[in-house]
Amino acid sequence: MSAPSFTNPETIALHAGWRADPTTGSVAVPIHQTTSFQFQDTGHAARLFALAELGNIYTRIMNPTVDVLEKRVAALEGGVAGLALGSGQAATTFCVMNLCEAGDNIVSSTDLYGGTWNLFANTLKQFGVEVRFVDPADPEAFARATDARTRCWYAETLPNPKLHVFPIAEVAALGRRLGVPLIMDNTAAPVICRPLEHGAAVVMHSTTKWIGGHGTSIGGLVVDGGNFDWEAHAERFPTLNKPDPSYHGAVWTQAVKPLGPIAYIIRMRTCLLRDIGAPMAPMNAFLTIQGLETLPLRMERHCANALRVAAHLAQHPAVAKVIHPSLMEGEWKRRADAHLKGGYGSLMGIELKGGKEAGQRFIEALRMFYHVANIGDARSLAIHPATTTHSQLSEAEQAASGVTPGYVRLSIGIEHIDDIIADLDQALAAATGPGMKAAAE
Secondary structure (H helix, E strand, O other): OOOOOOOOHHHHHHHOOOOOOOOOOOOOOOOOOOOEOOOOOHHHHHHHHOOOOOOOOEOOOOOHHHHHHHHHHHHHHOOOEEEEEOOHHHHHHHHHHOOOOOOOEEEEEOOOOHHHHHHHHOHHHHHOOEEEEEOOOOOHHHHHOOOOOEEEEEEEOOOOOOOOOOOHHHHHHHHHHHOOOEEEEOOOOOOOOOHHHHOOOEEEEEOOOOOOOOOOOOOEEEEEOOOOOOHHHHHHOHHHHOOEHHHOOEOHHHHOHHHOOOHHHHHHHHHHHHHHOOEOOHHHHHHHHHHHOOHHHHHHHHHHHHHHHHHHHHOOOOEEEEEOHHHOOHHHHHHHHHHOOOOOOOEEEEEEOOHHHHHHHHHHHOOOOEEOOOOOOOOOEEEOHHHOOOOOOOHHHHHHHOOOOOEEEEEOOOOOHHHHHHHHHHHHHHHHHHHHHHHHO
16 A cells, blocks of 8 residues: 655655555565565566666665655655765765766855865866856846856755855746756755745755754755756756767656656666765665654754754853844845744854854863764754864855854754753853853853
């Protein structure tokens, strides 16, 4: 019996893509820890390789455990199909390379995770792909940077460290008029934002973060919105509209029509994943599914705790600035309210009055918060981006992405709010000296 269809995220996270194992009746998704799959006969094998039907051939390309995660996240985002990968970085890379050839370009927001910036600014150059960075404060900047070789636009919904919510609807509308799809990294805003509803064509996640939520498994996932007409702009997307010599001349927009509007994600699976690798391991998919099943509930607590922490730190005498969408004003607050539903996320940045040295002392004084290079964990986390996650960037690049020397990033977990605030207060007191300790008390 197939899983019924639902529209509410709390139910989707538990039921989409799976009901029970038809052989054993298992309610929990089994871990299919296998490399290969037995074909029914030679005809069945031929149909699978010809894409006449979809099914399991080899775990590098598809696996039943991974398939459930793909279907569930695709349903959560309102897309038509998903592809799970070995990391969020692999997901970002595949999103771009699925459309680009040497000589092509993409336009990206400057507000990016440091690893993505480095991938775009440096590594993609080795493959002849140019990335043009623009400030998302001006949506029209994306259009001005676009030419005939621009294959996509890329941005993060809730980018750290600036935490300025990206103007998805405005930029997506501009792109569609030009025939350019918007790809959104929605890692920091699962459940509270659905970029496809605002006009994005593709959504990706680092499932390592909130979706997995427990710091156990690295992964990434791409969701095809099925809402972009790749054929209508065939000259802009040769990888999807010209015969593919790597798959017996298949024209992807034509070859998969009987299967639905999934040309983008099918090419990614059958070409990039086949040739480059980077699949998600079945065990990691299983563990990520466990996290996904409680994601909507965790996001409620994440967001509620972060709202309380932001308000508390905004009044703290040791804190010069708190960066959180709930405290923003004007256009940035309007964008947050337009795109985020049910909370403002659990990331925030703080600038201490004592600068870089105070920020480092603050992190080292934390007792409950973990000092790790991760976000979106059920536990509360802290880090100093300028010397860690964004350290490969130049000072100018750090400034463009919103990282200052004294910036501290907090990822607020689901612990009791009193314990979170108590740990922050004692660390601030320790970081800023006896005088500030007395003031804080």
